[in-house]
Amino acid sequence: xxxxxxxxxxxxxxxxxxxxxxxxxxxxxxxxxxxxxxxxxxxxxxxxxxxxxxxxxxxxxxxxxxxxxxxxxxxxxxxxxxxxxxxxxxxxxxxxxxxxxxxxxxxxxxxxxxxxxxxxxxxxxxxxxxxxxxxxxxxxxxxxxxxxxxxxxxxxxxxxxxxxxxxxxxxxxxxxxxxxxxxxxxxxxxxxxxxxxxxxxxxxxxxxxxxxxxxxxxxxxxxxxxxxxxxxxxxxxxxxxx
Ligand code: SAH
Numbered sequence: 001x002x003x004x005x006x007x008x009x010x011x012x013x014x015x016x017x018x019x020x021x022x023x024x025x026x027x028x029x030x031x032x033x034x035x036x037x038x039x040x041x042x043x044x045x046x047x048x049x050x051x052x053x054x055x056x057x058x059x060x061x062x063x064x065x066x067x068x069x070x071x072x073x074x075x076x077x078x079x080x081x082x083x084x085x086x087x088x089x090x091x092x093x094x095x096x097x098x099x100x101x102x103x104x105x106x107x108x109x110x111x112x113x114x115x116x117x118x119x120x121x122x123x124x125x126x127x128x129x130x131x132x133x134x135x136x137x138x139x140x141x142x143x144x145x146x147x148x149x150x151x152x153x154x155x156x157x158x159x160x161x162x163x164x165x166x167x168x169x170x171x172x173x174x175x176x177x178x179x180x181x182x183x184x185x186x187x188x189x190x191x192x193x194x195x196x197x198x199x200x201x202x203x204x205x206x207x208x209x210x211x212x213x214x215x216x217x218x219x220x221x222x223x224x225x226x227x228x229x230x231x232x233x234x235x236x237x238x239x240x241x242x
């Protein structure tokens with residue numbers, strides 16, 4: 001696991017490379033980055049601009065507000081960045097398939113993605129098709145750029161890489177790992193503003209604790225995420241965290 005050639009690497013194409021590593025440079029992800037457990041390459045899309053003004057965007061064909069990232073500039077940036085083929089090519093986009101923990105797990109198991117961050121009104125459709133970009137959304141809301149979305153995706157992947165999280169279990173038991181939201185957590189003090197820790201958690205009876213946690217996770221998922229609950233009930237034999 002020391003060979004640099006096989007290290008998990010995120011290649012980010014952005015108009016604002018100075019935003020990286022940003023929050024990925026601290027805590028769990030930042031320590032792992034410093035230890036060389038993963039690598040980050042933030043590349044400036046503008047470096048692939050060819051005209052005198054280094055322009056990367058232009059007005060939308062057909063009219064309308066804002067600017068659109070040019071297909072030729074973006075394609076050149078992608079082609080210049082991609083050392084090895086076979087790397088997933090993602091475009092952060094509110095039109096994309098919503099990111100799930102199972103897709104995160106797949107991405108973490110691979111060589112690491114190339115991620116295009118949009119800005120303005122988005123990117124020219126032709127480059128999405130020509131470079132077969134997989135559009136990925138982090139939720140049904142609109143950000144001003146793809147960078148924060150890319151950071152969210154990278155953070156979710158990095159914490160699953162070997163050696164990044166302290167305990168192997170902490171990845172296996174959390175929300176979505178079995179298609180359910182996580183059970184509630186407690187720690188000291190034993191009484192907080194008069195509210196005690198649920199007695200069963202202090203009983204030392206591991207089977208009872210596991211059963212209690214499962215019941216809590218199920219009740220929480222049913223109440224908050226009927227969509228996840230329905231999937232977990234339908235396919236309790238399969239992985240159900242899609
Ligand atoms: N006009 C576009 C939105 C552009 S927002 C539309 O209506 O679909 C500018 C950029 O921010 C996008 O190109 C994308 O890269 C990023 N972005 C915005 N919301 C996002 C989301 N929910 N998930 C992932 N990326 C998003």
